[in-house]
Amino acid sequence: NSPITIAVDGPSGSGKSSVSRAVARRLGLAYLDTGAMYRALTWWCLERGLDLADQTTVAAAAKDLDLRLSTDPDAPEVRVAGTDVSQEIRTTRISGQVSQVATNLGVRAELRRRQRALVEELRAARGGVVVEGRDITTVVAPDAEHRILLTASEEARLTRRTTELHGTSTQEQLAATRDQVVRRDRDDASVSAFFEPADGVHGLDTSHLSFEESVRAVLDLVAHGA
Numbered sequence: 001n002s003p004i005t006i007a008v009d010g011p012s013g014s015g016k017s018s019v020s021r022a023v024a025r026r027l028g029l030a031y032l033d034t035g036a037m038y039r040a041l042t043w044w045c046l047e048r049g050l051d052l053a054d055q056t057t058v059a060a061a062a063k064d065l066d067l068r069l070s071t072d073p074d075a076p077e078v079r080v081a082g083t084d085v086s087q088e089i090r091t092t093r094i095s096g097q098v099s100q101v102a103t104n105l106g107v108r109a110e111l112r113r114r115q116r117a118l119v120e121e122l123r124a125a126r127g128g129v130v131v132e133g134r135d136i137t138t139v140v141a142p143d144a145e146h147r148i149l150l151t152a153s154e155e156a157r158l159t160r161r162t163t164e165l166h167g168t169s170t171q172e173q174l175a176a177t178r179d180q181v182v183r184r185d186r187d188d189a190s191v192s193a194f195f196e197p198a199d200g201v202h203g204l205d206t207s208h209l210s211f212e213e214s215v216r217a218v219l220d221l222v223a224h225g226a
């Protein structure tokens, strides 16, 4: 079997992380969460007290970052300089500041370089990888065998993210999440286009699909050559 790369992009709350992980598990492929890399770098910069607005310093920190990712879809683990930060990088403290790091072009050049190297390594070692983020279908792996952009209405994305965070989605919780999610997507969209599928990329709208239906739809696209 020749190696395969499945590239998945999408905005926050489109379901791309959980769906990508499930697809990797079912196909027996590695799983690479590129968002976790931007989050880990943000955590490290804050830990060291760096000013995130200082682009030169933050880009230098990206080059020095001692980052280890487990690419097992059942146990994705993120370590920075030996510390397990898997939980901490998901907090609102990091979500609220990660875009400032991810819009730093020096940071993007360094993390994209590492992501391309990881994809090559995982193709050779594990037969392939499901790699997800914002610029995977367009910049990191434009030659991937399969390229999919997951989208969902703003309402569906907000409800999912809110339920993920709180277990429920009251009006107050929805309003608080809206601030974060909508602002983050807008900031992120200034450096990557992930609201519309690029040429040759398959768009999949998950607004009205359950988790299981979304996974099956992606598996179908892969089976039929999307």
Ligand code: C5P
Residues within 6 Å of the ligand: 012, 034, 035, 036, 038, 039, 098, 099, 102, 103, 132, 133, 134, 135, 136, 184, 188, 192
């Ligand atoms: O996917 P997730 O929400 O964990 O991504 C966290 C952040 O990392 C995004 O808000 C974005 O700023 C950045 N990111 C990126 N390019 C990617 C993946 C994530 O800029 N390929």
